[in-house]
Amino acid sequence: MELQAIKERLKAARSPVALTGAGISAESGVPTFRGPDGLWRNFRPEDLATPEAFERDPALVWEWYDWRRSLIAGIRPNPAHYALAEFERRNPAFTLITQNVDGLHRSAGSGNIIEIHGSIWTVRCIECGNSSENRDVPIKILPRCGCGGLLRPGVVWFGEALPEDLLYRSFEAASSADIMLVVGTSGVVQPAASFATRAKDAGAFVIEINPETTPLSGRVDAVIQGRAGEMLPRLIG
Ligand code: BV8
Ligand code: ZN
Secondary structure, three states, X not given: OOHHHHHHHHHOOOOEEEXXXXXXXXXXXXXXXXXXXXXXXXXXXXXXXXXXXXXXXXXXXXXXHHHHXXXXXXXXXXXXXXXXXXXXHHOOOOEEEEOOOOOHHHHOOOOOEEEOOEEEEEEEEOOOOOEEEOOOOOOOOOOEOOOOOEEEEEEOOOOOOOOHHHHHHHHHHHHOOOEEEEEOOOOOOOOHHHHHHHHHHOOOEEEEEOOOOOOOHHHOOEEEOOOHHHHHHHHHO
């Protein structure tokens, strides 16, 4: 299906939803998880983004997050983020579900965002549970809460459940979507990827934007093989 027809569909959408992954931030300079630049000191994200890794070596996990925070602090949203923010301005019914913890959608001006994996700028105390925003770059390793407890990154790690309310809101949005954009995700992480199939099963027209094919490519209605920073402004511009 060519871009013009998809552009028309988006314009006429009553309850549009987007599901974004690391690929939408790639053109801002944020390494994707499973791409060639996804490694840090030869560790894979799945090795470090877990409660077990933090239990075993909190300083190593914090060094990885500190590296990512300092990288993200210096970069800007790209045209893909701005296009989705513009889309929301034109259609307030738009819901943006993101797997990303980099906060770039918010910096680009999006408001109705469900950050299902949390935010790299949030910290949470493992003792008292208090969550707060922390933008220290670099962050003191190991960071401590006022109560003396150790602080952890306020993100959802592998093996951890997504916050109930965000899970519910995401499934609700996916189930009532008439159109869904699936942008820059490899579609391997669950339950995030299932929001795309949920939307499809509930009757939404699902469009994937990704330079590569993914496990979702065979399940969607339209595949746009390209970079988000180039394709989204053309679809929404
Ligand atoms: C849970 C926060 C249960 C941390 C992240 C079912 C089957 C198999 C496994 C599981 C399953 N259910 C659960 C699991 C386990 C696990 C999982 O899915 N593992 C995977 C690896 C198989 N899931 C979980 O553990 C989840 N929890 O299910 O809990 C439970 C229930 C009750 C009680 C207890 C437990 C939690 C998952 C959340 C993990 N946290 N992030 C942090 O960021 O530090 S996930 C992490 O991966 C990031 O959030 C990232 O966004 C996400 C997904 O990756 P992608 O975004 O897709 O990025 P990726 O690099 O993979 O792909 C980039 C894509 O972009 C590529 O396709 C590329 O082609 C494309 N691209 C590149 N450039 C561009 C582009 N696209 C467009 N434009 C470009 N320019
Ligand atoms: Zn505390």
